[in-house]
Amino acid sequence: xxxxxxxxxxxxxxxxxxxxxxxxxxxxxxxxxxxxxxxxxxxxxxxxxxxxxxxxxxxxxxxxxxxxxxxxxxxxxxxxxxxxxxxxxxxxxxxxxxxxxxxxxxxxxxxxxxxxxxxxxxxxxxxxxxxxxxxxxxxxxxxxxxxxxxxxxxxxxxxxxxxxxxxxxxxxxxxxxxxxxxxxxxxxxxxxxxxxxxxxxxxxxxxxxxxx
Amino acid sequence: xxxxxxxxxxxxxxxxxxxxxxxxxxxxxxxxxxxxxxxxxxxxxxxxxxxxxxxxxxxxxxxxxxxxxxxxxxxxxxxxxxxxxxxxxxxxxxxxxxxxxxxxxxxxxxxxxxxxxxxxxxxxxxxxxxxxxxxxxxxxxxxxxxxxxxxxxxxxxxxxxxxxxxxxxxxxxxxxxxxxxxxxxxxxxxxxxxxxxxxxxxxxxxxxxxxx
Amino acid sequence: xxxxxxxxxxxxxxxxxxxxxxxxxxxxxxxxxxxxxxxxxxxxxxxxxxxxxxxxxxxxxxxxxxxxxxxxxxxxxxxxxxxxxxxxxxxxxxxxxxxxxxxxxxxxxxxxxxxxxxxxxxxxxxxxxxxxxxxxxxxxxxxxxxxxxxxxxxxxxxxxxxxxxxxxxxxxxxxxxxxxxxxxxxxxxxxxxxxxxxxxxxxxxxxxxxxx
Amino acid sequence: xxxxxxxxxxxxxxxxxxxxxxxxxxxxxxxxxxxxxxxxxxxxxxxxxxxxxxxxxxxxxxxxxxxxxxxxxxxxxxxxxxxxxxxxxxxxxxxxxxxxxxxxxxxxxxxxxxxxxxxxxxxxxxxxxxxxxxxxxxxxxxxxxxxxxxxxxxxxxxxxxxxxxxxxxxxxxxxxxxxxxxxxxxxxxxxxxxxxxxxxxxxxxxxxxxxx
DNA sequence: CATGAATGAGGTTTCATTCAT
DNA sequence: TATGAATGAAACCTCATTCAT
Numbered sequence: 030x031x032x033x034x035x036x037x038x039x040x041x042x043x044x045x046x047x048x049x050x051x052x053x054x055x056x057x058x059x060x061x062x063x064x065x066x067x068x069x070x071x072x073x074x075x076x077x078x079x080x081x082x083x084x085x086x087x088x089x090x091x092x093x094x095x096x097x098x099x100x101x102x103x104x105x106x107x108x109x110x111x112x113x114x115x116x117x118x119x120x121x122x123x124x125x126x127x128x129x130x131x132x133x134x135x136x137x138x139x140x141x142x143x144x145x146x147x148x149x150x151x152x153x154x155x156x157x158x159x160x161x162x163x164x165x166x167x168x169x170x171x172x173x174x175x176x177x178x179x180x181x182x183x184x185x186x187x188x189x190x191x192x193x194x195x196x197x198x199x200x201x202x203x204x205x206x207x208x209x210x211x212x213x214x215x216x217x218x219x220x221x222x223x224x225x226x227x228x229x230x231x232x233x234x235x236x237x238x239x240x241x
Numbered sequence: 242x243x244x245x246x247x248x249x250x251x252x253x254x255x256x257x258x259x260x261x262x263x264x265x266x267x268x269x270x271x272x273x274x275x276x277x278x279x280x281x282x283x284x285x286x287x288x289x290x291x292x293x294x295x296x297x298x299x300x301x302x303x304x305x306x307x308x309x310x311x312x313x314x315x316x317x318x319x320x321x322x323x324x325x326x327x328x329x330x331x332x333x334x335x336x337x338x339x340x341x342x343x344x345x346x347x348x349x350x351x352x353x354x355x356x357x358x359x360x361x362x363x364x365x366x367x368x369x370x371x372x373x374x375x376x377x378x379x380x381x382x383x384x385x386x387x388x389x390x391x392x393x394x395x396x397x398x399x400x401x402x403x404x405x406x407x408x409x410x411x412x413x414x415x416x417x418x419x420x421x422x423x424x425x426x427x428x429x430x431x432x433x434x435x436x437x438x439x440x441x442x443x444x445x446x447x448x449x450x451x452x453x
Numbered sequence: 454x455x456x457x458x459x460x461x462x463x464x465x466x467x468x469x470x471x472x473x474x475x476x477x478x479x480x481x482x483x484x485x486x487x488x489x490x491x492x493x494x495x496x497x498x499x500x501x502x503x504x505x506x507x508x509x510x511x512x513x514x515x516x517x518x519x520x521x522x523x524x525x526x527x528x529x530x531x532x533x534x535x536x537x538x539x540x541x542x543x544x545x546x547x548x549x550x551x552x553x554x555x556x557x558x559x560x561x562x563x564x565x566x567x568x569x570x571x572x573x574x575x576x577x578x579x580x581x582x583x584x585x586x587x588x589x590x591x592x593x594x595x596x597x598x599x600x601x602x603x604x605x606x607x608x609x610x611x612x613x614x615x616x617x618x619x620x621x622x623x624x625x626x627x628x629x630x631x632x633x634x635x636x637x638x639x640x641x642x643x644x645x646x647x648x649x650x651x652x653x654x655x656x657x658x659x660x661x662x663x664x665x
Numbered sequence: 666x667x668x669x670x671x672x673x674x675x676x677x678x679x680x681x682x683x684x685x686x687x688x689x690x691x692x693x694x695x696x697x698x699x700x701x702x703x704x705x706x707x708x709x710x711x712x713x714x715x716x717x718x719x720x721x722x723x724x725x726x727x728x729x730x731x732x733x734x735x736x737x738x739x740x741x742x743x744x745x746x747x748x749x750x751x752x753x754x755x756x757x758x759x760x761x762x763x764x765x766x767x768x769x770x771x772x773x774x775x776x777x778x779x780x781x782x783x784x785x786x787x788x789x790x791x792x793x794x795x796x797x798x799x800x801x802x803x804x805x806x807x808x809x810x811x812x813x814x815x816x817x818x819x820x821x822x823x824x825x826x827x828x829x830x831x832x833x834x835x836x837x838x839x840x841x842x843x844x845x846x847x848x849x850x851x852x853x854x855x856x857x858x859x860x861x862x863x864x865x866x867x868x869x870x871x872x873x874x875x876x877x
Numbered sequence: 878c879a880t881g882a883a884t885g886a887g888g889t890t891t892c893a894t895t896c897a898t
Numbered sequence: 899t900a901t902g903a904a905t906g907a908a909a910c911c912t913c914a915t916t917c918a919t
Binding site: 065067068190191192196199200202203204205206207208211231234235236238239 | 277279280402403404408411412414415416417418419420423443446447448450451
């Protein structure tokens with residue numbers, strides 16, 4: 030969708046080039062997700078993308094750059110969705126619900142790679158060797174700050190438990206990650222809607238201020 | 242200490258052999274922690290251990306086995322401590338406190354490698370390629386089950402929020418991991434005692450049943 | 454100049470084609486001179502020529518052929534000048550002077566590539582792999598023979614030292630090459646006129662028969 | 666010979682290691698001489714040396730370092746001989762004779778590679794990309810300076826033609842190189858002794874001051 | 878058991894050449 | 899002719915593993 034929009038009006042050659050670039054990125058995502066950075070070979074990625082090895086190097090100047098582009102692409106996608114669907118919510122409780130929904134959707138779309146996105150920028154992905162490109166780090170920090178303010182409002186309004194908002198963000202991320210990780214290993218077929226409902230119940234059960 | 246105890250009464254030759262084995266394992270842990278599995282070379286480990294490469298192969302039949310032994314060793318150590326210090330606590334609230342203390346201590350002792358132990362057995366370590374040896378998985382499952390029962394008692398007693406005990410375990414792990422991950426990146430110098438206190442406050446703030 | 458003359462009367466299409474061919478050859482000469490044969494890529498040459506890679510292959514069937522054509526083109530140019538300006542001189546001493554002048558002019562025009570032309574056909578250029586095309590070798594041998602006769606006349610007339618004319622040719626080439634090589638490395642800014650004068654003095658100091 | 670001397674008293678292991686290193690260097694010299702730097706592959710060198718590729722990398726950290734070591738080794742050998750046999754001669758005329766003899770001997774021993782040694786440090790070898798290691802350049806400059814003084818004495822004594830000694834050195838080198846180059850291409854079977862005699866005749870015919 | 882040189886399969890990257898447009 | 903994306907063989911280099919000492 031966004032893809033089509035962005036390529037409208039470009040000459041056919043250029044459109045094709047971008048499409049191929051995208052195919053390679055998607056193939057790379059799948060392979061990296063399966064094997065990690067060092068465990069994936071350029072050869073494997075080329076096969077998955079159905080291109081020759083050399084072709085990859087016409088688009089990316091090294092395996093490392095390819096990896097960073099995959100990461101950057103995921104982060105950008107995820108952050109765009111985050112801004113729209115989570116930060117867009119006026120009500121803090123709804124925002125938390127939206128975050129859960131988004132996180133689970135991302136998990137579903139990006140399977141193994143999902144561990145990275147929206148985790149603390151630790152991005153201990155692969156081998157903790159390749160950091161996220163700086164531009165992404167900045168974006169992430171910014172998004173976290175924005176979300177912290179959302180929680181802050183909820184805390185101030187007496188809706189969430191009384192706690193430093195920054196700590197609450199960390200807790201939330203940790204909980205989401207833990208469930209996502211668990212789902213990656215077991216019961217991978219539970220319907221999304223149920224997961225969202227279950228997780229919302231659990232999270233709200235923890236962070237809503239009871240009684241008061 | 243435990244080491245000495247375990248080797249008492251063995252002939253000198255045998256004691257030396259075990260000591261060397263241990264030195265290699267410890268060297269390997271440091272190197273793997275720094276560079277991940279694929280990023281570490283047998284040569285590096287040999288140098289760190291101050292043995293020749295060939296010697297490592299007298300103790301472990303492959304790099305992979307060496308890695309698994311490092312993992313297994315950590316898991317066993319951690320689980321022993323867990324059983325003693327966490328499961329040993331009669332009071333559920335004290336048990337949670339002990340878990341936090343233990344987790345933070347392990348982080349401090351094993352730095353980079355700490356991500357693995359006590360995380361969901363996903364072992365997304367290194368490159369998510371090498372799983373924990375089966376015997377470890379069994380141990381971990383067993384420990385988790387035991388801990389689930391501890392939490393269950395707390396829930397039944399109305400001390401913890403009303404929630405499936407299994408889910409609460411996942412939440413707890415997630416929160417601990419998130420803070421540990423954050424500490425690995427930032428403020429790595431905060432004193433342990435303070436960390437324990439802070440984290441206990443945060444966790445209990447979330448999982449203790451309020452009012453009622 | 455010579456270019457225009459040679460293409461007069463041809464249809465426009467044909468003239469353009471030849472002009473493009475020439476542009477490519479000149480670009481190739483610059484690139485090969487900078488990086489040697491193996492060190493230059495077809496891509497680089499294409500960029501320097503401001504054509505696409507594929508276009509180069511419409512004119513030359515391989516990188517190797519392109520290289521040989523560059524060589525051949527240089528040799529032909531140089532030999533034409535040699536015949537006109539060196540062999541045209543009736544007096545042997547003037548002929549030697551003209552040779553020196555020509556050699557230095559070629560060095561100046563073709564910078565790095567100059568090492569090739571007029572050197573013994575050893576063509577130790579690039580990587581000593583690509584020899585001069587046979588037709589060039591023939592031309593060169595012929596020119597050398599002609600020049601040998603010039604020197605022979607000078608020897609017979611008692612002007613040059615008494616020595617086999619063929620050997621004298623080799624000596625002369627060696628001396629010229631040595632100075633050219635030196636100039637390529639050091640003092641690259643000395644004015645041409647001074648170089649010619651200096652080198653003529655040196656050479657004549659060696660090969661003129663003294664007293665007698 | 667020097668080899669044996671230098672390795673006396675070393676443990677056998679160490680001696681073997683040095684011997685292997687030398688074998689690799691010699692194989693590399695042969696291959697580089699045949700194909701130039703870029704034209705030679707590490708695989709070829711390994712085969713010529715009868716070792717596996719990986720073994721070469723236990724001795725030299727890259728193809729480039731291997732090449733530089735070959736060069737350095739040749740230059741050092743040649744310079745040692747030069748100092749002993751050429752600079753050792755008291756009489757300038759004998760020194761020139763010795764230089765000729767040495768140059769021809771080196772050519773014979775090192776065939777294709779001979780172009781490098783004792784040429785002006787231009788070392789336009791291979792692809793003019795890899796310079797001689799700095800330590801060699803210094804040695805060469807020093808040797809050239811020493812030889813310049815020898816010629817200077819000959820000029821002052823009225824034995825050689827009256828000319829700047831530095832220029833005479835360049836001429837001499839040029840002449841030697843030209844003959845060496847020619848011999849590499851043609852008549853490669855002429856006996857050394859004859860070559861030495863012929864070349865000495867030619868050179869002295871040019872540089873001895875006649876009559877007066 | 879300790880050593881470390883030797884091995885070679887396998888990884889990343891380059892680049893001459895082709896071919897559909 | 900002009901283009902430049904696609905190709906894949908071949909280059910350099912790494913590193914887990916073996917084995918003679």
